[in-house]
Amino acid sequence: MAKYDYDLFVIGAGSGGVRAARLAAMSGARVAVAEEHRVGGTCVIRGCVPKKFMVYASEFAHHFKIAKGYGWTVGESSFDWPAFIAEKDKEISRLSGVYVRNLQNAGAELLHGRSRLVDAHTVETAGAGTITAEKILIATGGRPWMPKHLPGVEHAITSNEAFHLKELPKRIVIAGGGYIAIEFAGIFNGLGVETTLVHRGPNVLRGFDDDIRAHIAEEMEKRGITVVLGTHHTAIEKTATGLVSRFSDGHHRESDVVMFALGREPYTEDLGLEAAGVKLTETGAVAVDAHSRTNVENIWAVGDVTDRINLTPVAIREGQAFAETEFYGKPTSFDHEMVALAVFSQPPIGSVGLSEAEARHKHGKVDIYLSRFRPMKYAFMGNDERCLVKLVVDGATERVLGCHVVGPDAPEMIQMAAIAMKMGVTKSQWDSTCAVHPTLAEELVTLREKHVPQGLGAVA
Structure with missing residues (x-):
């Protein structure tokens, strides 16, 4: 008879928890996942996925203006918020269902209810009672921070x-x-x-x-x-x-x-971490090592609850590394260096590596390559919107330390830049890449002149 009810108990069915649970279950382990809300976590239910739908919806007004500049006659338009929300919710429900099916198909058991640790091997889950597990993974994510004492x-x-x-x-x-x-x-x-x-x-x-x-x-x-x-x-x-x-x-x-x-804060409230002896950082996050292990030997944590890099793909990779290490005998840790970031602002931002200030602090002499320009699409019809591309380069080794883009499709471009930078690309290697013309992305590989900040010309 097994000593514990499960080999792995996962608290939280967001991106990181689901990835870890699926992989662990596919190894033949007995796995249970508990979720107090809807399966999918912040990203799928109340984060990047529905937000991206909202970004798409909001961009059409700008597209209509651009269309007029290109000769299109655009009739009266209006936006139906309730209709959009209904369609958005329908798609989010579908995606949440996909997560549920993937867990079940992998052999993991899904429990609906809030869980809290009773001790290092015991979890109490609403509606399911007390459950024991050999290993426990905390993947409860984060939640918005509010100034609780602000009047009103x-x-x-x-x-x-x-x-x-x-x-x-x-x-x-x-x-x-x-x-x-x-x-x-x-x-x-x-x-x-x-x-x-x-x-x-x-x-x-x-x-x-x-x-x-x-x-x-x-x-x-x-x-x-x-x-x-x-x-x-x-x-x-x-x-x-x-x-x-x-x-x-x-x-x-x-x-x-x-x-x-x-900002957001790690969701650790009433998780019973003290009862299990799990330590937190000064910011209230679960403290973990490079392999996502807490100070308690059989308890791990991944994703936003650890407050390392609070991004969905990072949580997924952390969850995967945990499963590969503990259930496949492949010691793995996720490298948090050179993780690309996208901000779906309007215009959007793509960024990977060090800022100029960070690079100067860490590497001393750095070379800056920067260009601001009107994108071809907007310049045609007289729009004053401008793009920015910037490279931060180590002055001694020529390694590209940072790449930053503001403009249409910046998030798509930064994914490709991240590959080269993760491999340690130098500026001369970067420049040897032939440009794709006419594109905004070609500006990244045609930056030749070093940028001298205003007022520094005499000492450059």
């Missing part, structure tokens, strides 16, 4: 609720400067909502290259988004005509919806 915060929403608004607001204030705030600002603005983005920092997208940050803020304003920096909410007041956001600089703004996108 109960009137605000997060990205979770933004996917299910009953009607499209006429005015929205979005607090935050990260990729979620930037993306939703583009979405609502594209759908015709009067959009204001408020961020307490000096510029948006902290952690990205400074040229990218300044460029995207400028392009967002060109598209009609009001970007307010250096201030933050002090209160939200509900009135007869809407919600009044009051800011630390003394200004205020009325809107129909206030959305907070101030």
Whole structure:
């Protein structure tokens, strides 16, 4: 008789947990997965997948304007928010069902209910009782952070609720400067909502290259988004005509919806981690080593709950590495270096590697190659939207340390750039690639002159 009910118990059926559970079950292991909400996790249910559908929907208004410049006669158009939401929800349900079937086909058992650790080998799951497992994987992801003590915060929403608004607001204030705030600002603005983005920092997208940050803020304003920096909410007041956001600089703004996108936090609340002896980091994430193992020998954690790189593909690769190590005898750890990032802002951003500031700090002398230009598609009809491409190169070895793009299809381009950079491509090797013309991507392989920042010409 088996000592434990299962060989592996996974808490959380998001991207990382599902990948780990499927692979483990396919090895012949007895696997159970518990999920308190819908299978698919943040990405499928309330994250990148439905958000991308919303980005697609919001881009059509811009496409219509461009079409006129190319000679098309575009008739009256209108957007049906309830119809879009219904179709979006239908597709999300389909995708969630695919995840369920994949788990079941692999032989894993799916339990619907919230789980918490009783000890290192025991889990209590709502509706299923107490279960024991030889190995336990925590894959509960993250959730939006809210300023709980802000007066009137109960009137605000997060990205979770933004996917299910009953009607499209006429005015929205979005607090935050990260990729979620930037993306939703583009979405609502594209759908015709009067959009204001408020961020307490000096510029948006902290952690990205400074040229990218300044460029995207400028392009967002060109598209009609009001970007307010250096201030933050002090209160939200509900009135007869809407919600009044009051800011630390003394200004205020009325809107129909206030959305907070101030970051996400690891979802570890009431998981029983203390009872099992699992340690957390200073930020409240589950502390793990390179193989995603916690300080407790038989407990692992992957994905956003570990707060390493909070991206769906990273969670999947971490889950896969765990399964290969523990159930296939192939010790594997995921390399978190040179992970490409995409921000589905409008225009979108693709980034991989180091920013200029990070490169100078780590490598000393670096060479910068930068170009700003109007993309061919928009220049034709006089649109002032501009793209930016930038390469950060090690001055000693010529290795390409960073690649950053703002413009149409930037996320598609950055995936290909990441392959070369992961392999350690040098600038001369990069330049030896023949350009594909006419494309925006060719700008990446035709950057020849080093960029000298304004004011540094005399010392360059």
